[in-house]
Amino acid sequence: MSKIKVRDLFLLGVFFALGACSQSEQPIEVSEPGQSDASSSAATDTPAAATAGLQLQALEWRNIGPFNGGRGTTVVGHPTDKMVFYFGHSSGGLWKTEDAGTIWEQVGAGQFNYASVGAMAISESNPDIMYVGLGEPQLRQSVSWGDGMYKSVDGGVTWEHIGLDDALHIARVRVHPYNPDIVYVASMGHAFGPNEEKGVFRTQDGGESWERVLFKNEGTGAIDLIMSPDDPNLLFAALWEFERKAWGAKTGGPDSGIWRSRDGGDTWEDISQNEGMPEGMMGRVGLTMSADDGNRVYALIDSESQQGLYRSDDKGNSWRLVSTDANITARPFYFYHVYADPNNADHVWVPGNKLWRSVDAGESWILEPSAKDDFQDIWIDPDDPNRMIVTCDGGSVVSLTGGKTWSTFANQSGTQFYRVDTDDQFPYRVYANSQDLLAYSVPSASRWGGIPLHMTDFLGAGETGRVIPKPGDPNITYQLTTGATYGGAAQFTVNNLRTGQTETRSVWPEILFGTPASEFKYRFNWQAPFLVSPHDPDTIYFGANVVFKTQDEGMTWEAISDDLTHNMTDKMKVAGSPWLPEYFGQEIFSTIHRLEESPHEQGVIWAGTDDGRVHITRDGGANWQEVTPPDLPELSAIYEIEISPHDPATTYIAITRYRKADDYSPYLLKTSDYGATWKRIDGSFPQDEITRTIREDTERQGMLFVGTEKGIYVSIDDGAEWRRLNMNMPPLPVHDIEIKGNDVVVATHGAGIWILDDIAPLRQYSEEMAASTAHLFEPSDHYRFGYNWWMDYGGGPPSDEKYFFVRNAEAGYTFYERGIVNGERRRDFIDAGDARPLGVIIYYLLRDDADKVSLEILDADGNVVRAFSQDEIPTERFLSFDNRGYEQDLVTGQPGATVSKGLNRFIWDMRYPSVPAIPGVPPVLIKPIAKPGTYQVRLTVNGESQTQSFELNMNPNETYTRAETDEKGAFWLALHAKATEGVEAVLDAQAAQAAVAEVMESDSASDELKAQAQVVHDLSQEFIAGMVATGRTLVQIISEPTKPLSKFVTLHNIMETTEGPPNQPLRDVYDFTAAEIDAAIADFRAALDAEMTKFESIAGN
Secondary structure, three states, rough: OOOOOOHHHHOOOOOOOOEEEEEOOOOOOOOOOOOOHHHHHOOOOOOOOOOOOOOOOOEEEEEOOOOEOOOEEEEOOOOOOOEEEEEEOOOOOOOEEOOOOOOOOEOOOOOOOOOOOEEEEEEOOOOOOOEEOOOOOOOOOOOOOOOOEEEEEEOOOOEEEEEEOEEEEOEEEEEEOOOOOOOOEEEEEEOOOOOOOOEEEEEEOOOOEEEEEEEEEEOOOEEEEEEOOOOEEEEEEEEEEEEEOOOEEEOOOOOEEEEEOOOOOOHHHEEEEEEEOOOOEEEEEEEEEEEEEEEEEEEEEEOOOEOOOOOOOOOOOOOOOEEOOOOHHOOOOOOOOOOOOOOEEEEEEEOOEEEOOOEEOOOEEEOOOOOOOOEEEEEEEEEEEEEEEEEEOOOOEEEEOOOOOOOOOOOOEEEEEEEOOOOOOOOEEEEEEEEEOEEEEOOOOEHHHHOOOOHOEEEEOOOEEEEEOOOEEEEEEEEEEEOOOOOOOOOEEEEOOOOOEEEEOOOOOOOOOOOOOOOOOOOOOOOOOOOOOOOOOEEEEEEEEOOOEOOOOOOEEEOOOOOOOOOOOHHHOOEEOOOOOOOOOOOOOEEEEEEOOOOOOOOOEEEOOOOOEEEEEEEOOOOOOOOOOOOOOOOOOOEEEOOOOOOOOOEEEEEHHHHEEEEEEEEEEEEOOOOOOOOOOOOOOOOOOOOOOOOOOOOOOEEEEEEOOOOOEEEOOOEEEEOOOOOOOOOOEEEHHHOOOOEEEEEOOOEOEEOOOOOOHHHOHHHHHOOOOOOEEOOOEEOOOOOOOHHHHOOOOOOOOOEEEOOOOOEEEEEEEEEEEEEEEEEOOOOOOOOOOEEEEEEEEEOOOOOOOOEEEOOOOEEEEEEEEEOOOOOEEEOOOOOOOOOOOOOOOOOOOOOOOEEEEEEEEEEOOOOOOOOOOOOOOOOOOOOEEEEEEEEEEEEEEEEEEEEOOOOOOOOHHHHHHHHHHHHHHHHHHHHHHHHHHHHHHHHHHHHHHHHHOOOOOOOOHHHHHHHHHHHHHHHHHOOOOOOOOOHHHOOOOOOHHHHHHHHHHHHHOOOOOOOOHHHHHHHHHHHHHHHHHHHHHHHHHHHHHHHHHHHHO
């Protein structure tokens, strides 16, 4: 089946030049592939000059995982293909499995404008037609949103935006069973404020136009919608009066209720007060019907008088209460889904905190085994009740056994992170705390290529906030465990990887569920900030509504400030509905949201609050000064504080107001005088993008990165102009950014950790470069792992077939083989993190008139190590399935990349060219890896060259000296040279055979000449067979006597495994084999000279 994946789009050149936004013009947001123009802010045809010439298509993000699931919202199975299922992630896109959950792959990436999927449906009459509504309907404080409806007519390969742009949270999509152009949508509209696109919408022309067919008011949306299985004109809708703010949610009221339409949505009637319904106001309601009984309707109702499951046997005319089981009625604002088995109306499922099932029409309930907890959706095949899929906050899992067994979610990159930190190991590890899952330490790279889940360390219970490795000892980490879920306890935790112990040392461990925050001694944000002092690793600061300090890892805490918030007691009330509170810790308000200490000056600490105040202390907390920017709108939450790594007086802040005021505008500010004055730097930023985080590059002053709901933006001129930097990363919520060496590391809230390897072009770019025909950027110095042959094991020809990698007795991973693309072996990993480029990244910029492009790698003395012509730069391909020459040559497809206008990338794999190929025999793969040292790259374009130098370094964990690595390099090149002599002798032998071949086949040649030609041929063949393996398969090769060049390949393979010099036995085998080769060549050449002299003599007569 044809697939479109993010990386395929990238490799095929779909990611094009990105426009820029300038302060002097209207904001611009250039659409990514598949995005509609409606998603962009006002645009201008002329980008600002600062980065106009820098086309970024060669920069590439990689997702390192962890592949350990993530919070889903909606699921569905394909109506006819029994192995195909889909799930929508709350903030990580749309996913598909073609093998019942063994492998999941993202679909529609780069085509949806947002990553939050709220609901979806597949047409029963034409399964190629699919509809997706964006925006999660579980309206928690961290909820992500979308921009309406999308449609596919080719089974999910391509998607088109079809409207309802302001319906930011879509709860249900229902498609008419016989006419796929008739679609109904239940919309909650805006979660954080009133708006018009709430209620039930209908299209009768496949999304060309929409009409709102059920609407109560701007504060009431539609949370559920069902269609009778035997009468598509009979509809039931649940309206929900709801509004969320940062300090709590209104989760019910008089405008909530159940409505019914008997005419396909033309008219509706309120049936909330029908016989048997609970009295008074309602909250959230879940609805379901079964194809087994067209008269029965179930309603799971949150009511001020009686919560429970209600049942109607006459299509909603009358009702009766069937269950008040607390297991199915808990936390209605977040759960309250109910599903009747389409095959048996008495079998009812309720996905709540656990997965519950009734087999007696709701009278009693059974706890069903499944994955994790906090379930959100379930789908059961109408034709096969054993075929199911459910989703929860751990991921989505499939059952083909009626729920007895389930697939895993440890193959889905859907983790939701709030913050990101790194350590100083090599390779560095990335630390983050995931919503609803665990705290992780993920390697940024693996020496085996992909990064499987088993290489990730699980540090402790997760939820929110930071995970910070102790400086100098990454076996100790500090984290916020389960956020502030215990009513404000803010569980600061110390994890010890050596002992496995996780110790909670809360600042103030008082559990205060259901208590107004105004009565708390201290108030802690859901993402309560803390930091380890960059000047003293024993000092840790922690933010509540005051700032705390510990110097003994939390054994004691000292308050070093007064209340730095507005202390808005009117926003500290228990939230929820009048009859049921919803106060779970996320709603604690008037707290410190960000806390940072200057890297330049010890004791200079900045604090920003969620209610809009900024303070600074310059004496370690003895005195605090308010430096809140003037004229900020009310409730401007300080989402990020970034102290410039270049100037101690300069600080940036990012503000977000959507959770307080339903305001989705950007707010970015800068001070250059410790907060005395501020200026806005968001004038050219897309005005429909919130700003969650901001970071300044550690090398280029004024280069800024900003995380938004749809990805990441960059400015190289201190905010004067901005441009989108997503490239191959889908439009994911970016919650945090760290500049780590040459890399940009981001925490996404929906697809784990992403890394942009090597931002040298951004750091070095200037406007003058765009005016040149070509520009070669200075490569970053490279630190390598070292090589192991397992890295190239497995795989096959480049294709869309899935290959599986496994190292003996170790869990493996699945990937697509792409061949060698832009100099590096390319594998697209499906259930593991992406591989770090195994080589030196070389960037160069080309203008339209660039021609005759070539690259050369030179050593420190200017000798050519490797040369690449223009044909070789775009792509190379493997000689064999396993890259070692044991199988047939491959016939491959189109190149994976091209030398093109704009930014180009090439990876030098650090190797010398292999010894020459010998026609007709397996290749002698001897390609030495360059020794550590200084190298140069030379770019030649239109006959003009430019050169840049870089350092090639060994793994810093190695202990070998430069003298030892030089010794190894010299030996390896000597082996390469000697092998080349042997190969050239074999080529001479083949040339001799070719010279006499015509005579051997000639009818006119004399018998004597033919006989002598045969002597030359046989002599040459004997030499070839004695020098190199001639078998065509591995089995044939290992059945032959060991040949000298095969021995050299073995020595070469051993040299690949170390950065150090060869041991003595290896030298001894080399000396013995080299002497063997020398002798064989000398004997052969002498004999060949003699026999060729005879041949020429006979021929002359």
